[in-house]
Amino acid sequence: MTGRDPLGLSRVAQTITDYLLTGIITQTDRARYYSFYCWALWHIQMEESPQKFQDFVDGFRRREAAIAIATVLNNEATSPVGVTAVRSAINEGRPTRRFKTDFRVLPSNQLGGYGQYYSGSIYELGLTHRLDDGMDRITEGCAEELAIAFHDSLKNTPYIKKRLFLEKDISSRDIETSKQFLTIDALAEPFCVKEREILRQVFFSLDEKKLSDRDLLRRFTLAQVLYIVSEYEEKGQSAHYDDIDSYLVYPPYYYDVLHFEDESTSAYRYPEKFKVCRSFWRQYCLQQYITQAIESLLYAVLETVGSESGGLSLDETISRLIDSEFFSTLKDVTGNSCKHPWQLLAAFNVDKIPDESESIKLQKKIPITNGKSEAEILAIREKSPSAALAVAVLLLSCIYGKWRGIKNDIGCSYVAQHAGHELWMGSVIHSLDTWLRKGTSWPETLRFMIEEFILFQHDRVMYEKRRLDSCWLSRIEGKIVKEQDYTPRWRSSRHRNAVTILRDLGFVDVDSDMLISITKDGRKILQKVLKD
Secondary structure, eight states: OOSSOTTOTHHHHHHHHHHHSTTOOTTOOOHHHHHHHHHHHHHHHHHTOOSSHHHHHHHHHHHHHHHHHHHHHHOTTOOOTTHHHHHHHHHHHTTTTEEEOOSOSSTTOTTHHIIIIIHHHHHHTTSEEOOTTSOOEEOTTHHHHHHHHHHHHHTTSHHHHTTGGGSSEEEHHHHHHHHHHHSTTGGGSGGGHHHHHHHHHHHHTTTOSSOOHHHHHHHHHHHHHHHHHHHHHHTTOOEEGGGTIIIIIIIIIISSEEEOTTSOEEEOOOOGGGHHHHHHHHHHHHHHHHHHHHHHHHHHHHHHHTTSTTOBOHHHHHHHHSSHHHHHHHHHHHSSOOSSHHHHHHHTTOSSOOOHHHHHHHHHHSOTTSTTSHHHHTTOOOOSHHHHHHHHHHHHHHHHHHHTTOOOOHHHHHHHHHOTTSOOHHHHGGGGGGGGSTTOOHHHHHHHHIIIIIIIHHHHHHHHHTOTTOOSEEEETTEEEEOSOOOOOOOOOSHHHHHHHHHHTTSEEEOTTOEEEEOHHHHHHHHHHHHO
16 A cells, blocks of 8 residues: 555555456556566576576676667667666767666666566466566466577577676677667567467467456456447547546446547447456546545545644634635536535435445436536635535445445445455445434535544544554644645546557557557457457
8 A cells, every 4th residue: 555545545446456457557667577577587597597596686687787788779669667777877888889788777666667567467367477586487388488588589698698687787689689679669670479469368368268257357358348448439439548547437337328528428338248357447546536525525524624733622623624615616516506415416416325226327317418417526726625525425424325236246246355454345335324314414424424434433544554654634632633735636547558558569559649549459358258
């Protein structure tokens, strides 16, 4: 868990994305690194048979530095792992025409990008196993074939023929001759056909006779990306690489639409084969809306108590938050000032605990373009504490109507089983049942929300981290005191990383205008997934 997660809201999102995109995380966005690291582990054992861990580290470091230098020299616009250290090494080596390879591409990790980012993902894909000596080994079968394919693509280079992987520096002439084969951008080249094909099999689990749930869900997630991109193309539109979630994630998964650049929409109908996978991704989207609601409340509290150096009591905080701007923001969205919580729910056509049919009806009645949808509520630009509080309760009201009655949802069931004590839809919206009572007031409601979702949750997460200095607020003599700033943030859906990997594998293209299109090979693999 990262340090910038005061309420632990990343945990549920990560549980979902780990399940759906096993082997792809936010830092693993280049496909050839998966084959390079398999090769490095294999090659070190084959050529050096290290007995000491430090010898293994030294061999690994030399190979990774050479690959990174070759990548930058081959294309200055490319950013391999550790690009800052690599550019420095290149600048240092140009006068002497020799480039050092005995350095860490990431100063913080002796195994560079593998230790920092890729080792867990490669392990999750079943390509490595771990021994007590700390030197990871590749597994038999696909991983070994991948390492050999990578080696075959560069076996005729000076880097291999002169055994330069044993040297602490390389001449500029040798690296220039080898760079097009060593670069992480080489997968599209003819000499990488075998390597690329094995990587395709790995990510789509094509050669597995018995698939795990994770393998199947990763296959369907990647195939859904291809399918959605192709659906945009069918409408004469393109998904945008620089705003992937607004095209490939929230509109199709959560709202069942394609969302175009001119803000218009078109119905999206997913293949039946993707039904379960889509349900999980819908829960991911829902968790992000819950996160925005709770963190908007956190922001409102922090900004309010932060206006006084000594902090404010809970009652004083509530009194300042529930002001005219809070009610005017509610009125701007609903047409009613909503002096009581029940009036806000009524604005979403909820006057009792909804059953499943009523929640499903509301999901259809409040699409992405509706002024009371989650997406439109989050488009409110006013960022004052009172407006942030209004955004929080508006989001929760919308979600309550759409989801309180849902019973038969496989994605929801999975999250319920794995969320534990974390804040998610099921642990939050049931508390809104009390909003339906005519006697429930905003101060009463806000007191519960701040105590349960902010103060209690913040302290629980802080103690679990075992870092008492990592806090955003504290309570001193009955007052809440702001310790540091926080702004609500979106968690990564990993779709950008997935698209980059799909591009490397030759299944999509991204043009100079950052528009994504599906390739001929992309259509072939999509049809294969749909037919299997």
